[in-house]
Amino acid sequence: MLGEQRRLSTDPGTRKLRAVSDDCYPDWDAVYRDNIGWIYQLMFLKVGNRSDAEDLTTDVFLSALRPLRLTVPVAEVRAYLKATARTTLAAFWRDRMGREITAIDMDVVEADTDDPVIDVSTERLATEVLDTLPDNYRTILDLRFLQGYSIKDAAAALGVTISNAKVLQHRALRLAAQNRKGGMQ
Secondary structure, eight states: OHHHHHHHHHSTTOOOOOOOOTTBOSSHHHHHHHHHHHHHHHHHHHHOSHHHHHHHHHHHHHHHHTTOOTTSBHHHHHHHHHHHHHHHHHHHHHHHHSSOOOOOOOOOOOOSOSSOOOOHHHHHHHHHHHHTSOHHHHHHHIIIIISOOOHHHHHHHHTSOHHHHHHHHHHHHHHHHHHHHHTOO
């Protein structure tokens, strides 16, 4: 093999082979396994729900699949994935908000798990707060924050318009904060 490399590199009109460093990914599976956690965490932090975070994480990897070369060092692969994540988030917010978002803080989260950690006391507090709310308010908050529905999906599940779902969510959060402040401390 080495003799063949030398022969190929000395033939006129043939491109010279470039040595690949040891700190490269061996295949796409390794790229995915090594980076899926931090990309998902980043997306979850930026969009606040599981379904959108999963979709955006998938979009990042699909967007990077063609142009990304595995012969570059790991640091370059991560930098490319980070830039792709930034572009994917910008497109997401442009589509959702109808305007350009030009600066997105890209704090990378190092975590061992893909899901946010919720301790028992936090879960109990959330249940107590939700129990103080009327059914429609409790349902919108459950769909949005506990089940990870987008506002559009939550509106469809409730059979209301997206605008109505936003108003319900706002009022539910305001009432939950008032109830928490007023008597449940």
